[in-house]
Amino acid sequence: MVMIKVAVLGAGGDVGQALSLQLRLSPFVDELALYDRTKAAGVAVDLSHIPAKQVIKGYKSIDDGLAKILTDADIVVITAGPSILSFAAFKTRNDLLESSAVMIGPLIESCAKICPKTIIMIVSNPVNALVPFAAERLRKHNTFDARRLFGVTTLDVVRAETFLAEKLVTVSELEAGMEVNVIGGHSAETMVPLFSLVNVAEKLSSEQVDELTHHTQIGGIEVLLAKDRKGGATSSTAYATFRMVERVCRAMKGEKGMQECTFVYMPGIEGGNEIAESIGLNFFAVPVEFAPHGAGMVINPIKGMSEKEEAMVEQSAKQLLKDIKLGSELGKAFGIDLLKSAPEQC
Template identity: 30%
Template sequence: MLVTKKFSNILTPRAINSTVRLFQVCVMGGASEIGQALSLMLRTEPSVSKLVIHDTWETAPGVVIELSHIPAKSTLKGYLGEATMKQALGSSDLVLLVGGLLKTPGVSGKTCLDANTEFVKTVSSHIGRLSKMPFVGVVAEPINSLVPMAAELMRNIGTFDSRKLFGITTIDWLRAQTLFGTHHGMAPEDCFVPVICGHSNKTTVPLISQSRPGTNMTDAEILKFVNELQRYDEIVSEAKHGKSPTVSVAYSVLLFVRGALAALGGRRAQLHAYVENNDFGTSYFSGLVQVDSNGVKEMTRYTNDISQYECQILEEALDQLRKDIAMGKKVLEVE
């Protein structure tokens, strides 16, 4: 599901693969299901000169050995255990947090937060002590809470630049693109649907009014579309007999990586991400962001022709998003 020439300003592989500079990418949690799939994709990515795999799982060395059997021009390095985390992160241009507990049906956001807090806290503490902050992409759930938590932790430790911290939400855009194409009998790659607000089953909001090509959908049809999009994790997990989505998520992170490295290389890039943003009535917000080598520049705003019904859905999502953000920050307050 790559974006066509029609929308070539958004994450086109052709433009991104022409990046001149090469970069070091570190996958924290590389032995996890998403981590392994992502690392496989990154192993032969042209703009990655060094791929670093870190995990605390004992299977991590085996994952690195397997990846080493894939011929590639990039250097491959693996690290095991918390004691090696500083070495793994050093000199990295982009760090991806993909470890932790995967969210499955019956597992609440609070459960994921409790389980993944230590992982994100530990990595964030080490990043905060680096002399220069790399781009950081968070995949661990719940993103709505863990990204603000990571930000506060790094800000209190020392090295922190809010422009370089991203919750990776590309999967929401890909799903909306696919669902929109399916509903309208069109090729998904010819469709674009902005997805904003947050990254959860209650805060993901697609803007049908801003879709390309345009469409006339009733409120009932929009609600059905929103509900189906918000249930995609559950739908996939049920089909996988309780297992979480991994392959599509890993692919969405690959697209994020391509865009991030293009930006670091001095090219124009747009990323779907959850970032620090005070323009929408909350301190964090998800959407399409302009990115350069210094990080986030600005987020695309949609002010024209948004329907009253979409505004209602967005307000309800914002209420939940504020609670999610507060929950993440509260974790640090009580310790």
């Protein structure tokens, strides 16, 4: 019987705590290990009062706590990152990237040294750049495996499916096996929801498709404004991340057909080369079918797209090229100077 240990890094944050609660209740997680620099131990004790057979532990000391959390971890989920309240201070994408990289860089380094074969899921933003950044850090330690590094973009899929369900006469139509693939990247200008390929596409007018696409792309801004710019999408991000983690766990335990859209290095995964060559990028969010070792194969999402969606993919690729380059270059240059400026919390 496969036993799975999931480690959440940044478990004291809003997303981390909400995610940890859902993972505590999952029958597919056998051990839950929580880490951040302030609250993880308290979160673990709190969750331990919820009845479950699963082992749960939490640590906050980076000196020995992180090593205990990562040892024998099968899946590492990184939710650590700058607070949404600090986003206004970032004038450019590079500012946000560097701040996030300073926080997750040491975590990636620790994964490479302590659990080199773990599956790493990056929730922290900007995903489009942080995944290439992480890939470069793992390459430095000769531990990069494209099948085991994911950028979590499931929130885009969840939003697309939710907004589509609201357009349908009955939710049962959504439950009948219709999922919306959202490809590209994890930002408003790079995500491409493929509404033209859903099972009920014939029931949607072109105006409704345009409305659904726009709503999906600005979903994060909608939440930010609704919270008076004092918070972002935390609960929905936690739910979407949980959905992906659980599907990966189920695949690790031998269940077939588990898949999700995720931001990956396509050439390192079966079926990914064709798409990489077609769009001219190595990193892209695509539907991936999971296997016990991580990504089993990429499912080609670009056949049969509408002309509008094809145009959106072209525009997405232009921006993603910049994001990927920023992340890769920072990953190659990342060193002791940035580590010294790491914040006291994650």
